[in-house]
Amino acid sequence: MTTQAVTTTAGTLYVVATPIGNRGDISPRALQTLRAVDAICCEDTRHSRPLLAEHGIERPLLALHDHNEDAIAARMVERLLAGDNLALISDAGTPLVSDPGFRLVRAARAAGVRVSPLPGACAAIAALSVAGLPSDRFVFEGFLPAKSAARRARLAELASEPRTLVFYESSHRIAEMLDDARAAFGDARPAALARELTKLFETILDGNLASLHARVVADADQRKGEFVVMVAGVGDDADAKLREGRRLYAKLCQYLPPSQAAKLAAEISGAPRKGLYGSED
């Protein structure tokens, strides 16, 4: 671990959360900071300008996105070292959470510049707070790969994860993603879907992966907007372990002799080996 040496003359980079829907979800301190900085880095100036204008904020805007982040970061660090105070915002929610900013923050910290958060909305945390799924420990997976084979492979890697899984998903892939999740985790895995949080059509659905997939397929309205998908981790109970062990055993039997497949499936899932034999049929 390194200790950040902060020079007294350098400015501060403020990382500021903005709303994920409801325009009221921005803190007074965030607005005060945005009003006071020398410039604001944002993803898309056309997107951020109306929000800032709404609050009478007229600071210079600089576009920072995945394609120019290294170059902009170097320029911003020079300005910070020269004493400017800067803010970083994204189109919605908390910067760096499935949004640009990581390279700027890393460069600023490496240069010894103070980086300070102005916390606020984040779709993953908002969704988790209302899902009714275990939330003491969770894994944020962000967006899954867009291509089906890669998405399935990623989900398969997560099938034995005991913590609640949190994904971001777009409207055009939500049905496919839930279908792939059913295949990877089983129909019965408890799950929740948070759609359009803090907006007019906010909907939080819960159930299991099969029921959520069926709901989304049956109702086109449930495929509109922005989504957070949450899937409970593999349960601690013997039944869940056995289900997971059997699922793994059936897969592994395609590549290994049954005894080895059972040994491996039992080791990964925690299910008793004798409960797995014959379950591939």
Ligand code: SAM
């Ligand atoms: N930085 C943002 C945050 O703090 O949540 C996330 C930005 S990411 C590019 C956008 C994704 O976040 C969307 O595709 C959706 O999965 C999720 N998201 C953003 N706003 C949402 C909302 N109001 N309701 C549900 N999901 C939302």
